[in-house]
Amino acid sequence: MSEATANLAAPELNYTSVDRDLVKTMQPPRRLYYGVLAALLAVIALGGYAWSVQLRQGMGVAGISSPVGWGFYITTFVFWVGIAHSGTLISAVLFLFRVRWRSSIYRSAEAVTVFAVLTAGLFPLIHLGRPWVAYWLMPYKQMGGLFPNFRSPLVWDVFAVSTYLTVSALFFFTGMVPDLAIVRDRSQGWREKVYAFLAQGWQGTNTQWKHYTAAYVFLAGLATPLVISVHSIVSWDFAMSLNPGWHTAIFPPYFVAGAIHSGLAMVATIVIPMRRIFGLDAFITREHLASMAKFMIMTGLILGYSYAVEFFIAWYSNNAYERDLFFYRAFGDYAWALWLLVACNVLAPSLFFFERVRYSVRWLVTICLLVNVGMFYERFVIIVTSLGRGFDPFTWGLYVPRWPEVAILAGSLAWFFLFFLLFAKAFPVVSMWEVKEQLPMPGGEAGRSAMAGKEHP
Amino acid sequence: MENNRRDFLKILGIGAAAGMAGCSKTAPERLEPYVVPPEEVVRGHPAWFRTTCRECPAGCGMEARVREGRVHKVEGNPEHPVSGGGLCARGQAAVQGLYSPDRLRTPLIRDTAGKLQPASWEQALKAALEGLAKARSVRVVTGAARGALEELIREWPGAQHVIYEPVAYEAVREANRQCFGVAGLPVLRFAEARLIVLFSADVLETYVSPVGYARGIQEARRAGARILYHGPRLSLTGARADQWIPGETPPADLLQRMREVPSLAVAGDDLSDALAVNRLNSEAGALNRTVRFDRGSALDSAVSKFEAAAGEAVVVVEANPLHALPAALRNAAFVVCLSSCPTETTAAAHVVLPVHSPLESWGDYEPWTGIHCLQQPAMMPVFDTRETGDLLIRLAGLKHASFYEYLRARWRKLNPQADFEAFWAASLKLGGWWRDVPERTVALSAQAPRPPEPERQQGYRLHTYPSLTLFDGRGANRPWLQELPDPISQAVWDTWVEINPADAALLRIRTGNRVEVRAGGAAIQVPACVYPGITPGHVAIPLGQGHRGFGRYAxxxxxxxxxxxxxxxxxxxxxxxxxxxxxxxSDLQHHREIARSRTVPGESKPEPHSPLHDLTLYPEHPHEQHRWGMVVDLDACTGCGACITACYAENNIPAVGRDRVAQGRIMSWIRLERFFGQGTAESDPFQIDWTLVMCQQCENAPCEPVCPVFAAYHNQEGLNGQVYNRCVGTRYCANNCPYRVRRFNWFEYQRPGPEDWQLNPDVTVRTKGVMEKCTFCIQRIVAAKDRARRENRPLSDGDVVPACAQSCPTQAIIFGDLNDKDSRVSRMARNERRYRILEELNTRPAVTYLMRERRKV
Amino acid sequence: MRTAVLIVPWLAAASFLGAQPSQPIAFSHKLHASQYKIECLYCHSGARRSPVAGIPSVQFCMGCHRQVNTTRPEIIKLRQHLDRNLPVAWTKIVKQPDFVFFNHYPHVRKGVRCQECHGPIETMTEVRLDHNLNMDRCTSCHRQNKVSIDCYICHR
Structure with missing residues (x-):
């Protein structure tokens, strides 16, 4: 067995079994699927209802107020944008670095990216006071000659997130084309027509593979800088303001590291149940999960270092406002959230240092859920404490979320999982062609020489 | 096949467009010009009517700004001897009495089942006359009404006139009677004093004539006067003083200090304080100098308690005795109530006759002898109400044609030599007629008693005081006043009991806990406010709330x-x-120097906080023509809140109600930030500092770069503009404002009619989802420029006066063009007491503050 | 099919521009302004000094129509308004949203002709909007004439 297959535990995998087992995931679902689907739709409906109440009555139905004008909605927005980054990291960055273990999980990870961006994209609309004029943020010359204000980080967000969505969606779809062809070849009737349309006539010829891999590399290269830039731009929503605790140059790397951390956790959270339900142990082995866990050790430590640096600089700067704010973060009204997030984001993933923990699915799921919670609270603490504890003590105030915000948060989670649920039945959740790249070609050595032209990077 | 699909799509598209175009039609608006236009009314320009404020007995002069027959705002009359142009918060809220949605719209008669039923005027008047005829005697109850109304009532055969004021200063008047033989209130000439001693006399809040007193005290301050406040409770007036002497024993060397400079002592409504003060004034030489008895006050015959006799008919005129005296009309056989709004008293009446509010009425009022203030209607009556005087003429069976004629006849007698029509027109234009009065000197009587020793008593000593916002309770149905935070407790929409921290610790009470306050048989439950400014053993509760039947806001x-x-x-x-x-x-400033003060002599000239750097990322703004700026003199600010209420009136700011204020959603564009503190030395007593914070119109505004749609922008005259129709509501600007002055419209605020009549037509009414903030009254800047253009002259200093600056009794807010080096605002911005809030952030605000001084007494 | 394509756009156009709301009295600018050459500012005198140009009061119209054409049915309607002290409820044609504060005075002062914005009123029997009075129109004219385009001059 070549080194290339060292990551795959099941030696009996071959091209045929890959195709068969992975297309099998797209069979008509059992009752449980429909049950979960109905539940998700119900939660989404609840979130939609909450939003409709907010649209009718005003933003006041939510808990945001003066001084904390941003609360759950922006927290959730940054949360979802952050989650989106890990997918691109796994699919694009690790691709360019030729990391083998990404091959079976990157499809689901990229799906997480696209769906997370779609979820995040809801929140700029939800948190606006007048969402019906949200199109004014688009770069067009309005009557009177006004373009949007390109100095505003929010307009940068518009470009960053929409670019990210476009590139990720393209990359995601492009990566699926050979697999869609496989599915097409195994389908009948209207399904065949649909997949034929989507596969765009893929036949797997040499020329096609040549162009395809070039395009793939190009898209990966295009998506790679976005991993750093998009969340840096989102972090500038805070770093470009003057609030104590926001106005700091550490935010871009801090946020990007946090994004990857939360993204990995969410990918694991999705992939582990998916693996169990579809029986994909042969494809997504404990080695793959352990690799993700090792990655999370690194991002977790970066985060821990960032937290420590933030507190240190607040003290070192001798700036009374910064010191007071960070003291408040550690010992004030929201101290519970800070210690919770440190425990979830830094301490919990440190357990991955232990091999037993890395290889235990139960530990993985638990720690990844904790990381998701911790990353949500990280953004919450940043936003709410800085806004609630500003320069003028007269303006200090608290933030208590109310039911529309909780409903919409739940709705966004349901929305995200709904996409994934639909994706799991419509498209192959593991990339067949990339897994096959790790396997010996059919026909042994003879087959290999026959396909000698098919070099892939 | 394809053709059909294409046609289908085509039709869909056109149909959708047609549908949308059709949908854009709304119901046609109407334009209704006058049938016969009033003379000299130019549509689009306001007309001003001078009248008198009747929100308390002070009788300040008032001007009503009227556009197309509706009063939108009231301001002080700058030519008035009492107020000199200022108008307190209660005066500003007078329009809410005019446009109260609870106003009585029809006469009411009590039916046999005891319920008040609507009736016609004929029926109601008939019922009233019958009831009055049957009664044994008639008592007419009004508030302070010195002038034509009082004289009219005196003509009522057999009727006894009770001037009822819940706050009547009877103790002070009694002390004056015992000491000087004059049972009345003196005229206080604060401007001439250099040491002002207040014995729990809240002269800057509600005491007798607060706007006039604030003006006089500020004049004295500018000349170096010092203020001493002595009493068990540190009121807002006391907080404004240079020194607070807590407790019940005045300092021993007070008389000596009063002798050193022209001085003046004033007592609150407490007999022993008043006796002590009279003695001090006499011995310090203040009597007949700064304390004068030349002019009698309209309150001199007022009583705070009365009770109707059995079989008596009582006619209550624009007063509400049943709030403070629930049993006052218990024995009355018949009650007729003339009122503009429903009250506890109208609820107990047999006949209720709706009358014009003061802004719709003719009348006059003489707060001090010789100061004849005229009242004229500023608009046609909003509802089917009648003139109070006309109704009284009818009820009394007098022969006058109308109250208006009676008023004019009276004024003819007031000034017999003058050409009457010219005199009348001039008086209406001026707001009244003031004349000199002969001097009168008094002396301390030999029999003047010494102030009695304060009695020992069990329990806590209760001080009830008229609230700054609601006065004696009559302001409770005005939402602006309910929402104006009390400067000491910062509370809104409630009553509270102030308790010293030591006492609170003993009783295990924290601020906000509900407590029961019991006095013998009566008890009330109110939240507590732990306040270091009240002496242990004493508690204080503001008057004014606890109404029933006073309308939806009360x-x-x-x-x-x-x-x-x-x-x-x-x-x-x-x-x-x-x-x-x-x-x-937070009640504390945490050394952030938001509200700064210094002790004089002692502390040297304050160091301005220089910003960490002077750099800006973006090019400097050129201010070619004007650069608007403001100076807030914290030494002149008394914390009265007139500016806040004036801003509400001018800028269509909604009052959001108690629950929403609790969520932090109060909409005021200018706010009073009150901080507790300690002086610099350990031994320094508890003190209070405050500042007024409004949009600082920063030159380097942090809110401008972050707005994604340019709704927040910088204009060429130095203003930070907010364009409501462009705002999409991201709230980033509010988050980035270090002063947190931006207010977001969390809801669409409804105004029940006719409250919406008050809305200023020159200012957009904001919808939900947009951000708003102080604009330096841009509508006034534009109007002033228009006026200057029409008159073919450049804008001069003083042409533009924002609503807050206009209303301030002490002129603590000065506004003008910073580009003009000689303008008042530029000169004051160079004052050595100057500082800016959060200057180190390099926001470069256009608002300069002058720190408050505490002068060593 | 073809008829459908023809009818639908016409309906749409009609709903936008047509379906002219009617006025209570059939006042004709063509008659008064063009034929009798009455100056705009004679009736709409507010424009000379105020933000609001105004519509003449009933009394103002009766100034002439006490003698002129008193038996015409529209003039009789006008007379009845005066007698019953009822204002004439004209339908507003030239509308701006609530957040736009247009000021006639500086425009009239600078010599901007009424027809610039209101169109050829003197040719209209019934007042109609000839062109869309949107912000683009305002700002382009302001830019051309080098007048301030500060937001605050119109939006407060």
């Missing part, structure tokens, strides 16, 4: 401390829930 709010009387009280905690709604996050 009913069910707070509790009524009138019921507790004046004796000692017991305090007991009832619930641990935190119930007091307060604005403001």
């Amino acid at each position: 009913d069910g709010v707070g509790a009524n401390p009138y019921l507790l009387g004046r004796g000692p009280v017991e305090i007991k905690r009832v619930s641990e829930r935190r119930e007091l709604v307060r604005v403001g996050g």
Whole structure:
């Protein structure tokens, strides 16, 4: 067995079994699927209802107020944008670095990216006071000659997130084309027509593979800088303001590291149940999960270092406002959230240092859920404490979320999982062609020489 | 196949467009010009009517700004001898009495089942006359009404006139009677004093004539006067003083200090304080100099308690005795109530006759002898109400044609030599007629008693005081006043009891806990406010709430401390829930120097905080023509809140109600930030500092770069503009404002009619989802420029006066063009007391503050 | 099919521009302004000094129509308004949203002709909007004439 297959535990995998087992995931679902689907739709409906109440009555139905004008909605927005980054990291960055273990999980990870961006994209609309004029943020010359204000980080967000969505969606779809062809070849009737349309006539010829891999590399290269830039731009929503605790140059790397951390956790959270339900142990082995866990050790430590640096600089700067704010973060009204997030984001993933923990699915799921919670609270603490504890003590105030915000948060989670649920039945959740790249070609050595032209990077 | 699909799509598209175009049609608006236009009214320009404020007995002059027949705002009359152009918060809220949605719209008669039923005017008047005829005697109850109304009532055969004011200063008048033989209130010439001593006399809040006194005290301050406040409770007036002497014993060397400079002592409504003060004034030489008895006050015959005799008919005219005296009309056989709004008294009446509010009425009022203030209607009556005087003429069976004719006849007699029509026109234009009066000197009587020793009593000594916002309770149905935070407690929409921290610790009470205050048989439950500014053993509760039947804004709010009387009280905690709604996050400044003060002599010239750097990322703004700026003199600011209420009136700011204030959603564009503190030395007593914060119109505004749609932008005259129709509501600007002055419209605020008549037509009414903030009254800047253009002259200093600056009794807010080096604002911005809030952030605000001084007494 | 394509756009156009709301009295600018050459500012005098140009009061119209054409049915309607002290409820044609504060005075002062914005009113029997009075129109004219385009001059 070549080194290339060292990551795959099941030696009996071959091209045929890959195709068969992975297309099998797209069979008509059992009752449980429909049950979960109905539940998700119900939660989404609840979130939609909450939003409709907010649209009718005003933003006041939510808990945001003066001084904390941003609360759950922006927290959730940054949360979802952050989650989106890990997918691109796994699919694009690790691709360019030729990391083998990404091959079976990157499809689901990229799906997480696209769906997370779609979820995040809801929140700029939800948190606006007048969402019906949200199109004014688009770069067009309005009557009177006004373009949007390109100095505003929010307009940068518009470009960053929409670019990210476009590139990720393209990359995601492009990566699926050979697999869609496989599915097409195994389908009948209207399904065949649909997949034929989507596969765009893929036949797997040499020329096609040549162009395809070039395009793939190009898209990966295009998506790679976005991993750093998009969340840096989102972090500038805070770093470009003057609030104590926001106005700091550490935010871009801090946020990007946090994004990857939360993204990995969410990918694991999705992939582990998916693996169990579809029986994909042969494809997504404990080695793959352990690799993700090792990655999370690194991002977790970066985060821990960032937290420590933030507190240190607040003290070192001798700036009374910064010191007071960070003291408040550690010992004030929201101290519970800070210690919770440190425990979830830094301490919990440190357990991955232990091999037993890395290889235990139960530990993985638990720690990844904790990381998701911790990353949500990280953004919450940043936003709410800085806004609630500003320069003028007269303006200090608290933030208590109310039911529309909780409903919409739940709705966004349901929305995200709904996409994934639909994706799991419509498209192959593991990339067949990339897994096959790790396997010996059919026909042994003879087959290999026959396909000698098919070099892939 | 394809053709069909294409056609289908085509039709869909056109149909959708047609549908949308059709949908854009709304119901046609109407334009209704006058049938016969009033003379000299130019549509689009306001007309001003001078009248008199009747929101308290002070009688300040008032000007009503009228556009197309509706009063939108009231301001002070700059030519008035009492107020000199200022108008307190209660005066500003007078329009809310005019446009109250609860106003009585029809006469009411009590039916046999005891319920008040609507009736016609003929029926109601008939019923009233019958009831009056049957009664044994007639008593007419009004508030302070010195002038034509009082004289008219005197003509009522057989009727006794009771001038009822819940706050009547009877103790002060009694002390004056015992000491000087004059049972009346003196004229206080604060401007001439250099040491002002206040014995719990809240002269800057509600005492007798607060706007006039504030003006006089500020004049004295500018000349170096010092203010001493002595009393068990540090009121807002006391907080404004240079020194607070707590407790019940005045300092021993007070007389000596008063002798050193022209001085003046004033007592609150307490007999022993008043006796002590009279003695001090006499011995210090203030009597007949700064304390003069030349002019009698309209309150000299007022009583705070009365009771109707059995079989008596009582006619209550624009007063509400049943709030403070629930049993006053218990024995009355028949009650007729003339009122503009429903009250506790109208609820108990047999016949209710709706009358014009003061802004719709003719009348006059003489707050001090010789100061004849004229009242004229500023608009046609909003509802089917009648003139109070006309109704009284009818009820009394007098022969006058109308009250208006009676008023004019009276004024003819007032100034017989003058050409009457010219005199009348000139008086209407001026707002009244003031004449000199002969001098009168008094002396301390030999029999003047010494102030008695304060009696020992069990329990806590209760001080009830007229609230700054609601006065004696008559302001409770005005939402602006309910929402104006009390500067000491920062509470809104409630009553509270102030307790010293040591006492609170003993009783295990924290701010907000509901406590029961019991005085003998009567008890009320109110939230507590732990306040270091009240001496242990004493508690204080503001008057004014606890109404029933006073309208939607007053009913069910707070509790009524009138019921507790004046004796000692017991305090007991009832619930641990935190119930007091307060604005403001922290009571302490945490060394951030938001509200700065210095002690003089002692502290040297303050160092301005220089910003860490002078750099800006973006190019500097050129201010070619004007650069608007403001100076707030914290030494002149008394914390009265007139500016806040004026801003509400001018800029269509909604009052959001108690629950929403609790959520932090108060909409005021200018706010008073009150901080507790300690002086620099350990031994320095508790002190209070405050500042007024509004949009600082920063040159380097942090809110401008972050707005994604340019709704927040910088204009060429130095203003930070907010364009409501462009705002999409991201709230980033509010988050980036270090002063947190931006207010977001969390809801669409409804105004029940006719409250919407008050809305200023020159200012957009904001919808939900947009951000707003102080604009330096841009509509006034534009109007002033228009006026200057029409008159073919450049804008001069003083042409533009924002609403807040206009209303301030002490002119603490100065506005003008910073580009003009000689303008008042430029000169004041160079004052050595200057500082800016959060200057180190390099926001470069256009608002300069002058720090408050505490002068060593 | 073809008829459908023809009818639908016409309906749409009609709903936008047509369906002219009617006025209570059939006042004709063509008659008064063009034929009798009455100056705009004679009736709409507010424009000379105020933000609001105004519509003449009933009394103002009766100034002439006490003698002129008193038996015409529209003039009789006008007379009845005066007698019953009822204002004439004209339908507003030239509308701006609530957040736009247009000021006639500086425009009239600078010599901007009424027809610039209101169109050829003197040719209209019934007042109609000839062109869309949107912000683009305002700002382009302001830019051309080098007048301030500060937001605050119109939006407060």
